Amino acid sequence: MEYKQLDKTTIIDYLENIQSVREFFLSDTIEADEIGDGNLNFVYIVKSLDDPSKALIVKQAVPYLRCVGEDFPLGRERMTYEIRALEKFYSIFPNFVPRIYHSNEDMSLVVMEFLDNHVIMRKGLIQSVKYVNFSEQISTYMSAMLFYTSSLALGSSEKRTLIDRFNSNTELCKLTEDLVFSFAFMEHETNDNENVKDNPHAKKLFADMELKEKVLDLKYKFMTQNDALLHGDLHTGSIMINEEETYVIDPEFAFVGPFGFDIGALLANLVNNYIHHCVVTKDEEFKEWLLETIKEVLDKFSEKFLNFWSEHKDSALLVDGYMQANSLNNYKIRFVKNILKDSVGFAGCKMARRVYGVAGVEEIRGIEDITLRHEAEALCLEIAREFIMKYETIESTDEILEIIRNAG
């Protein structure tokens, strides 16, 4: 099928021909409306006029960055990887990704479940909303996704097939390489240069060679370590949540990369939210909940990852009978500790890049009072630096919390 950009009228004709969508709406009349919160893509909500509770989401990529326009070309192939990742994740553990009703790589289009009573997690956290099931759910999501797409679960040839399906997500991988690991740590036109100018903190960051050597190590690891299929952009804006459920959306950055990158992205975003509350709301109870949540997410991740592993005797890595049980156990514990270490390093990079790099986060760049914003930025850079300088020696989640608590 040849690619054609749909609009709210032509989308209805397109959907009428899709069996699974027809089964969902039956004979209802349907209508599409564009919803504006897609930065990269066009997103529509398609609703039944007969029963407004019946709705689906249609997402279509265009060959440019939607929020900027046709002057910023970006291959619509990113949707191919989003579709593949959603389908892969759904096949592993359906609870935490929206159900896919239809996908079409040629059309760069996906039709999925409408999450009608969920909010973007970042918005909720800014409003001090506690999500009590979150640590349990996201730790299951992350441990299952990472374990079951790694060489600890897959056979050698299955792993290579998986790499094959995601290896060419070139443009978005390069965006991360540039924006997360390079430009945000140096003078660059893409930075928030109004803030960089005459800013002693920015000057210090850009001249911090000790730190930047470590960032380069982590960038190299990001580019060359193919542990498992990653979401690739697992911040709290990619999570739809309510008190009961957690959904992970928008995996267009998906590729086979290092274990610690998704965990690090999540950790970074939780810490950035903590910083927001340190500086803006000073809501001590919520801050405490955030720290507990960070600890729970990381500890439960390790525990569940090891549990999945204990059910797998044979894989690309392990031949049954190669190692005695107690040695194998030690090996596994050390392996998971190394994932934690890397996560802390990646978290540091993800935090630091939000300060002066393109695409800040609401928690920090969104602070209107300039003094408070600079205070948040300083706190963010302080914790990020500790994370990056110490990640290789972190042994427990308590040490991570200590770094966060002691900052400021």
Add this chain to the structure above:
Amino acid sequence: MEYKQLDKTTIIDYLENIQSVREFFLSDTIEADEIGDGNLNFVYIVKSLDDPSKALIVKQAVPYLRCVGEDFPLGRERMTYEIRALEKFYSIFPNFVPRIYHSNEDMSLVVMEFLDNHVIMRKGLIQSVKYVNFSEQISTYMSAMLFYTSSLALGSSEKRTLIDRFNSNTELCKLTEDLVFSFAFMEHETNDNENVKDNPHAKKLFADMELKEKVLDLKYKFMTQNDALLHGDLHTGSIMINEEETYVIDPEFAFVGPFGFDIGALLANLVNNYIHHCVVTKDEEFKEWLLETIKEVLDKFSEKFLNFWSEHKDSALLVDGYMQANSLNNYKIRFVKNILKDSVGFAGCKMARRVYGVAGVEEIRGIEDITLRHEAEALCLEIAREFIMKYETIESTDEILEIIRNAG
């Protein structure tokens, strides 16, 4: 073109239609003879009857392991990767791989330069032949091949394209995973079980959990670290040599893997040859030449790799201006030291696997006197263990030589 297995008659018809081959032989009458030293493939020498000095080599893969027969199926796609690797290596640095006259992935066939006055390096080394240009040449080959196919030279998207071309060399990668890193360290039907039986050294190796944990780390690195395009099987049997020239052949195991693996393979094979001379010939002068050669190969590799790097300001890893010159220099020196460390670890695995695993090397398994053979095996396992246990802390080539010298 549909695959068809050729023989010494049909090969002539095939070659008559290849322009580059016709240009080579002009109007000469040509004749093909099978030469027997291909373990995996059929190899023919095609000669001019008018001028016997004019000859080419034709290599064709069959969908099984030639030396065992049709009962041992092995995808002929391995030739696809051999062709791609030869062409890639030739395009980077033509001096050290045979010139390709024609290749055909569908036919799993390659026509290349006949190296008529070169011998397999392993044979020469066993006869104590010193190759004075070897360290200079192989260090240029390895540093150029590894550097120019890495993220230190390529752009992000070029690197992914390279991975794409080699990622599906699944069968041969799995052979290495199994044979080099797993089966040779445990009870397994593929091992040289006549020697394993009632052998205290084998028993000790298979029960050495401390060692096997490290081997598992190295296996994991082999499977998941995509630094650069590797030859994949760079032992002294894959090198054709004489006093002037060094050629690297048979890259059917090529894939994008860890920097240290090829260097480690070569190091392992030079040390195995040293062990042979310790036990069999006791040729002290040649042993000393081997040690000097090892040092030169490794030191020159580092030096040349850093030289190539100094000519490259922009790459997937580095954005020009990211780092101050002295810091960048420190980073690079540390980076290359890490390659050396990994090489030592991989060398240890490659050595140890030759003792009881399938496919021994002539230097050790070929020793007919059983007492001497066991002596060589013990020496090999001793050095291999030191390499594997200490690789992460090796700082210089002198430390490597010290391990080798002190053994026994």
